[in-house]
Amino acid sequence: MATDNQTSGFHLVGKLLDPAARADPYPIYAEFRTLGPVWIKEMSTLVVANYRxxxxxxxxxxLSAERDRFFQVDQAADPYPPDAPSSIRRPWFLSLDPPDHTRLRRLVSSAFTARTVARMEDSIAQLIEEYLDRAADRETFDVLSGLAYPLPVTVICRMLGVPQADERFFHRWSAQLTRQLDGFSNRYDGSGDTPQWVHGEVELHRYVNELVADRRRSPRRDDLISELLAAQDGGDVLSHDELVSTIVLLLVAGHETTVNLIANGVLALLRHPGQLAALRADPGKASAVVEEILRYDPPVQLTARVAGEDLRAGRATVPAGGLVILLLAAAHRDPEANPDPDRFDPAREQVRHxxxxxGSHFCLGAPLARLQGRLALAAFVRRVREPELIADPPPYREHLNLRGVSELLIAHAG
Incomplete structure (x- = not known):
């Protein structure tokens, strides 16, 4: 007979948080789906795992994206030094609700256009070739550090117009700030010990403030910062702090997610040699492979909202102020949305993910992530012959939400 703990889902949260589950959390997600939307009273949280x-x-x-309403961040426990740039305390627009979110998204999207992304295709392809050139003569190759990790941050740096000599700083800052996006990161607790990500965030904001000031003095025509500076909507423009905060968001949010997209894609192909061979025979299948990866093993496993008022989901009731966790990776494997969901099949007729x-928070960087994923996976299967996983499962980082490998070592024939 099931206990209250088992039917509440609280025991599944513990299983999901266990680092041992990182390599394969999907059986736990399946257990969540059997419960339906479930209110976990121990956490004052609704957990939703089915697609619909x-x-x-x-x-x-x-539902509000302003999650700090739930966490009730203590302003007295502000971890930032007094001389930190004011932009560091401005929330990212993905964590805002309308009308603030609507206004900022409209301004940013006027600069971050399909044309802006498309003009990067040749340079992205060239970068990928350079990374794979470096791996060609090695007996082993870490796909993560040699391709998936450096590519996205280099791409966004070049889109923004960051001097190439400074790109190395962005690699470090992005790695430090990733925990903020994880959703289960160790937030500052006022203990007096400053988390490492605080130092990285302060350094990054100072650098971007200087970069923006330089662009104001000497605007260019070929970088994203200049286009963001020029963006306007009915006379409205981004303030200095809004612009800096947006640039930091583009770097951090667009980096780790694309890293995981590429690495998860390579891992799935290595585990399914038939699909790897099919992509090698027809590089035009790369877009379909990317969409299936986004469903089958997504870079972002969950997202959270806060209930602005009392509401019902399934048989569960959520009080105003309650946290709502949407297990996206679980929803993708809902058989009602995707038949035979545990099968990796880029040729499936419809991919729902x-x-x-x-809705209104659909990722602004989706075209850029898809482009990088498509180009990287097609080039990998074309250039890397007879790849074999050295460890399966590979080691995973501790992140629960931005779940990804810490190393993807392969042996190959060049």
Whole structure:
């Protein structure tokens, strides 16, 4: 007979948080789906794991993206030094609700256009070739450190117009700030010990402040910062702090997610040699492979909202102020949304996923992530012959939400 703890889902949270589950959390997600939307009283949290409810709730205006309302961040425990740039305390627009989110997204999207992304294709392809050239003569190759990790941060740095000599700093800062996006990071607790990510965030904001000031003095025509400076909507423009905060967001949010997209894609192909061979025979299948990866093993495993008022989801009731966790990776494997969901099949007729979110918060960087994933996977299967995983499963980082490998070592024939 099931106990209250088992039917509440609280025991599944413990299983999911266990680092031993990182390599394969999907059986735990399946258990969550059997419960339906479930209110976990020990956490004052609703957990949703089926596709239909996740999709519905992502576009429900009663749910707020301003999660600090739930966490009730103590302003007295502010970890930043007094001389930190004011931009560091401005929330990212992905954590805002309308009308603030609507305004900022409209301004940013006017600069971060499909044309801006498309003009990067040749340079992205060239970067990938350079990374794979370095691996060609090695008996072993770490796909993560040699391709998946450096590519996205280098791409966004070059889009922004960061001097190439400074790109190495962005690699370090992005790694430090990733924990903020994880959703289960160790937030500052006022203990007096400053987390490492605070130092990285302060350094990054100082650098971007200087970069923006330089662009104001000497605007260019070929970089994203200049286009963001020029962006306007009905006379409205981004303030200095809004611009700096947005640039930091583009770097951090766009980096780790794309790293995981590429690494998860390579891992899935290595585990399914038939699909690898099919992509090698027809590089035009790369887009379909990317979409299936976004469903099958997504870079972002979950997202969270706060209930702005009392609401119901399935048989569960969520009080105003309650946290709502949407297990996107679980929803993707809901058989009602995707038949035979545990099978990796880029040729499936329809791929339903929420890998870039849904509704008003749909990821602005989706076209860039898809482009990098498509080019990287097609080049990998073309250039790397007879690749074999050295460790399966490979080691994983501790991140729960931005779940990804810490190393993806392969042996290959060049």
């Amino acid at each position: 409810d996740c999709e519905t709730l992502l576009r429900d205006p009663r 929420l890998g870039f979110g849904f």
